Amino acid sequence: MTGRDRGAAAVLLVFGLIALEEASRLRLGSLARPGPGFVPVVLAAGFSLVCAVLLVITRARDAEAAPVARLGWPKIGATMAALFVYALVLESAGFVAATFALLLFFFKALERQRWLVAVASSLVTALVTYLVFKVWLNVQLPAGPWGG
16 A cells, blocks of 8 residues: 555545544434434444555555556446446346346456356346345336346
């Protein structure tokens, strides 16, 4: 982690703590019946925690550290194109199918995972996400041609 990264983490930690302090002034409610301050407090606390962890983590010297893989413009372009196509086909294909296809593209084409890993990871992630949002949180998701 460079000095600039640590500086950014420190500044963001200050903003996170300010947000946490401000959000804590709102009514929290309970887990079953969250109040207007529940989500802002959880988000600000999580954000602050991540920033604090980034400040605490120490890395080996640059000479000993493994080189960081650069994402590169082709992968960025492919990611943006895939997200654009995902947005276009989400309604017609449905949430699970479109999300599965998007993740499969990310895992197989961009990250070069083995087929079994790519398919299994995509399927599990799409189904777990569906269960969290549709079943647990009761969010209306595009059903696609299969209904639901």
